[in-house]
Amino acid sequence: MSEGLVHLYTGNGKGKTTAAFGLALRVAGRGGKVLIVQFLKGLPTGEVMAVRKIPEIEVRRFGSERFVDPKRPREEDIALAKRGLREAAEAMSSGIYRLVVLDEVNVAVAFNLIDEGEVISAVRSRHPRTEVVLTGRYAPPSFYELADYVTEFREVKHPFSSGIPAREGIEF
Ligand code: ATP
Ligand code: MG
Numbered sequence: 001m002s003e004g005l006v007h008l009y010t011g012n013g014k015g016k017t018t019a020a021f022g023l024a025l026r027v028a029g030r031g032g033k034v035l036i037v038q039f040l041k042g043l044p045t046g047e048v049m050a051v052r053k054i055p056e057i058e059v060r061r062f063g064s065e066r067f068v069d070p071k072r073p074r075e076e077d078i079a080l081a082k083r084g085l086r087e088a089a090e091a092m093s094s095g096i097y098r099l100v101v102l103d104e105v106n107v108a109v110a111f112n113l114i115d116e117g118e119v120i121s122a123v124r125s126r127h128p129r130t131e132v133v134l135t136g137r138y139a140p141p142s143f144y145e146l147a148d149y150v151t152e153f154r155e156v157k158h159p160f161s162s163g164i165p166a167r168e169g170i171e172f
Helices: 016-029 046-051 075-094 105-110 116-124 141-146
Strands: 006-010 034-039 057-062 099-103 131-135 149-152
Touching (some): 006 016, 016 099, 034 046, 034 075, 034 105, 075 099, 116 141
Parallel strands (some): 006 131, 006 149, 034 057, 034 099
16 A cells, blocks of 8 residues: 555646645655656746745756747757656655655646656656645646546636736745
8 A cells, every 4th residue: 555645736726836835845844855846837936935945845847937839849848848757757766755746747748748648657656655746737637547636726716817917926
C-alpha cells in the first residue's frame, strides 16, 4: 500500500495553484520536503517569492516569460516543459520529497507540450511515500482516473468578467 496519494485540482475557477501551495505549506510545517515544479510560468508570482523563504520548499520553473500559443507552441516552450517533466519524474521517484507539485501540468498536456501518458507513468513510478499534486484547467479523463483526490474548481463569479484586471498579490 502506497502512502503517497495523488491529488488533481482542475476546472475553470480560481484557487488551484494557491491550494497546491497551501498543501505545500502544510507538509513543510510538518518538516517534509516539497518540490514545486511549475510548467508554463516564467513571470514572478507572490506565492513563489514567499515559499523561497521556506527551506523545506524548493521551486523549479519551466516556462518562458511569454505566453504560450496553444495552437503553435514554440520549440523553446516544448523543450522547457519536457525538461520540467524529466526533473519532476526523477524527483517523484527519488524518495527525497514528501510532496511534489506539478503546477499547470494539465495545461502543458492540453497544449501538447508534454505527453499525457508520460505524465501518468511518471506519477505511477513515484516513491511510495511521495504525494503528488497535478494542477491546471483542462485535465484529461485519464488524470481523473489516476488521482485519489479530484477537486474541480468551478467559476461561479470572477471579477475579471466585470472588467477588473488581474491584481498583484491576489492573482499573481
Ligand atoms: P490561483 O493561481 O489564484 O490559485 P488558479 O491556479 O486556479 O488560480 P489558473 O487557471 O491557473 O488559476 O489561471 C491563472 C491566472 O488566472 C491566475 O492569476 C488566476 O488567479 C486567474 N484566474 C483564475 N480563474 C480565473 C477566471 N475564472 N477568470 C479570470 N482569471 C482567472
Ligand atoms: Mg494555476
